[in-house]
Amino acid sequence: MATMSQIIPCLWFDGRAGEAAKFYTELFPNSSVDHIQSNGPDGDEWPNGTENVFMAFVTVAGQPMQLLNAGPEFAFTEAVSFVYPCHGQEELDHYWNALTANGGEESRCGWLKDKFGLSWQIIPDNMGELICNQSAIEAMFTMNKIDIAALEAARDSQMRNGASE
Numbered sequence: 001m002a003t004m005s006q007i008i009p010c011l012w013f014d015g016r017a018g019e020a021a022k023f024y025t026e027l028f029p030n031s032s033v034d035h036i037q038s039n040g041p042d043g044d045e046w047p048n049g050t051e052n053v054f055m056a057f058v059t060v061a062g063q064p065m066q067l068l069n070a071g072p073e074f075a076f077t078e079a080v081s082f083v084y085p086c087h088g089q090e091e092l093d094h095y096w097n098a099l100t101a102n103g104g105e106e107s108r109c110g111w112l113k114d115k116f117g118l119s120w121q122i123i124p125d126n127m128g129e130l131i132c133n134q135s136a137i138e139a140m141f142t143m144n145k146i147d148i149a150a151l152e153a154a155r156d157s158q159m160r161n162g163a164s165e
Contacts (some may be wrong), residue, residue, distance in 0.1 A: 010066040012074050013116065017067040018053030020116050027098050028061040028084075081111065081119035085127070089148045094146045096122045106144040124148050133158045 001091060025031040035057040056067040061084065065101070086092035099122065101104055103115035110123040123146055124130060130151040131137050139154035146147070 003127060006064070008064045008066060010068055011076075011118065012068050012070050014075075015051070015069055016116055017056050017069040020049060020059050020118075021053065021056035021067050023115075024060045025058055027095070030062045031058065031060045034057050034064070065083045075120065076113075076117040078107075078111070078113075078119045081121050083121040083123065085123055085125035087125050091122060092122055092148070108144060109140050110143070110146045112144075122146070125153075130155055 003037075011017075011020070021033055021036070022151075025033050033056060036053055037055040037057075039052045039054050041162060047080070054069055058065050058067060084095060085165060096112065099114045099120055100112050105113045107113065107119075110121050110127075112120050112122060130148065131140055133155055135158035136151050136155035139150055143150070
């Protein structure tokens with residue numbers, strides 16, 4: 001029986017693929033380091049530390065990925081981001097804080113860059129329901145990290161006034 005093919009992202013790092021593999025698989029549930037190809041003498045074992053990783057094959061939140069150490073030629077941009085839907089403010093705060101720590105950067109409307117420069121959208125799993133009218137959208141535009149209660153209040157206020165769109 002043939003297996004179904006799937007798209008697997010390959011992320012290009014400048015010397016930090018091993019560190020990223022460890023960070024992402026420890027942060028997100030349903031994650032694992034599946035295989036490490038190292039530059040060490042054995043070639044295929046996790047080296048002491050993370051600096052000798054050539055390629056890490058990982059699963060992050062159920063998504064297989066390849067993390068490649070290939071040098072400084074290409075950097076991440078906001079043109080590609082990972083969306084991680086969170087159930088509730090506590091979970092959203094947890095991932096937001098972890099991903100912006102140690103050199104990560106906040107951006108607008110639930111977007112951020114982690115310490116490796118990779119862009120993420122850390123949003124509520126019901127984002128479509130929350131930004132269903134102009135008041136909620138305008139409230140979102142004022143936020144870096146999403147404040148679910150503030151979006152609900154903006155949405156509900158416009159709906160009570162009979163002006164939902």
